[in-house]
Amino acid sequence: MKNMNKCPVPADPALHPALAGRFSPVQFDPESTVTSIEIDVLLEAARRAPSAGNSQPWKFIVARRGDANHEQILRRLARSSSLWAPSASLLVVNLAHIFVEGTEDWEYSEFARYDLGQAVAHMTVQGLSMGLAAHQFRAFDRDGIGSDFAVPSHWEVTSITAFGTADPCADEVEAPGTSRERLSLDEITWSRC
Numbered sequence: 048m049k050n051m052n053k054c055p056v057p058a059d060p061a062l063h064p065a066l067a068g069r070f071s072p073v074q075f076d077p078e079s080t081v082t083s084i085e086i087d088v089l090l091e092a093a094r095r096a097p098s099a100g101n102s103q104p105w106k107f108i109v110a111r112r113g114d115a116n117h118e119q120i121l122r123r124l125a126r127s128s129s130l131w132a133p134s135a136s137l138l139v140v141n142l143a144h145i146f147v148e149g150t151e152d153w154e155y156s157e158f159a160r161y162d163l164g165q166a167v168a169h170m171t172v173q174g175l176s177m178g179l180a181a182h183q184f185r186a187f188d189r190d191g192i193g194s195d196f197a198v199p200s201h202w203e204v205t206s207i208t209a210f211g212t213a214d215p216c217a218d219e220v221e222a223p224g225t226s227r228e229r230l231s232l233d234e235i236t237w238s239r240c
Contacts, residue, residue: 065175071182074214077134081111081210085177086137089210092173098162104144104155105163108196112136112211119195120207125186128207132184135209140192141167146201160205167208180213 086109098104110116112135120138121129132138143163147153156162171181189204198204 065172069171069175070180070213072180072211072213073131073182075131075134075136075180075209075211076214077112079136079212081136081179085179086111088177089137089139089170089173089179092169093166096162096166096169098165099156099158102144102156102159102162103166104159105166106142106144106202108140108142108192110138110140112138116196120187120192123188123191123195125188128184128186132182132207132209134211135182136179136211137209139170139208139210140196140204141206141208142198143203143205144201145203148199148201150201155201160203163205167206170208170210174210178212179210182209183207184209 090107090109093105093107094103096105108116108120110120112133117138120140121133124132141163143159144155145159147155167183171183174181183206185206187207192198193202193204
């Protein structure tokens, strides 16, 4: 059987540098932009994420700083996120396919939100490889965005990811919910042999 692993495997595994340095900035360079090609690459990363039964229960509303989608989303941000998110180059609203169309309680997939999370994580890691920091957040009017973009009731406006070039001092700015401190490996492990 042919080895499908195309990435070099180090003798001593270590956390990828992009992940080791990852943080959720609350300051983005307001002059930095993203191209249509870069947006396509981020979306392609999401498209390739695994999902239960290959259901791919995700969609995205893409808003580049200054475009009509961006202006619409800015009106729906909570005060806390409106202080920093507008300067991000890109805002991506993350949608999960929750119910089968035409029903109000028949789950499309019990893993829809989990699968969306994987797709967003793929976009985030791809963004890191392209020099784009990401900050995922929920401080916005979900119903308002759903209404503005005619999101049908069987889809859920779940979260937003802000992408852009982090301000050079962004990792020094403290804001609620942005701490880089993490629980220890023992604290996050329920059981291990």
